[in-house]
Amino acid sequence: xASIQRIKSKLTNEISYRVQVRVKGHETQGKTFPxxxxxxxxxxxxxxxxxxxxxxxxxxxxxxxxxxxxxxxxKEVLKGTKREDKCNQHLDWWLEKFVGKTLxxxxxxxxxxxxxxxxxxxxxxxxxxxx
Numbered sequence: 636x637a638s639i640q641r642i643k644s645k646l647t648n649e650i651s652y653r654v655q656v657r658v659k660g661h662e663t664q665g666k667t668f669p670x671x672x673x674x675x676x677x678x679x680x681x682x683x684x685x686x687x688x689x690x691x692x693x694x695x696x697x698x699x700x701x702x703x704x705x706x707x708x709x710k711e712v713l714k715g716t717k718r719e720d721k722c723n724q725h726l727d728w729w730l731e732k733f734v735g736k737t738l739x740x741x742x743x744x745x746x747x748x749x750x751x752x753x754x755x756x757x758x759x760x761x762x763x764x765x766x
Contacts, residue, residue, distance in 0.1 A: 651667050
């Protein structure tokens with residue numbers, strides 16, 4: 636929902652309008668305009684964009700697979716480093732836990748649950764022992 640505030644400058648006595656659009660689950664967006672008509676038009680457009688999931692950073696995360704991010708990390712960051720083998724073992728474990736998931740689906744709760752599974756397991760030389 637958008638809220639519009641009329642603001643009067645104490646220095647110049649000019650009137651401007653500050654808009655804030657708040658929708659549950661999204662960041663608050665705000666902007667200031669010289670007239671109310673522009674403020675209303677902007678607020679309506681932003682609310683429509685939120686409802687249609689347009690022009691927001693999380694939209695790309697809805698299409699990006701976790702496996703693609705890991706592959707890119709391996710190619711651009713790890714390749715040729717001393718820690719490549721060890722990191723690849725760790726990345727393989729996380730890939731197994733989040734197979735077929737997009738970045739949006741990997742929530743802090745999902746990471747915490749996977750971390751708890753990792754912490755509760757018994758490992759020897761980077762291989763899980765069967766209890």
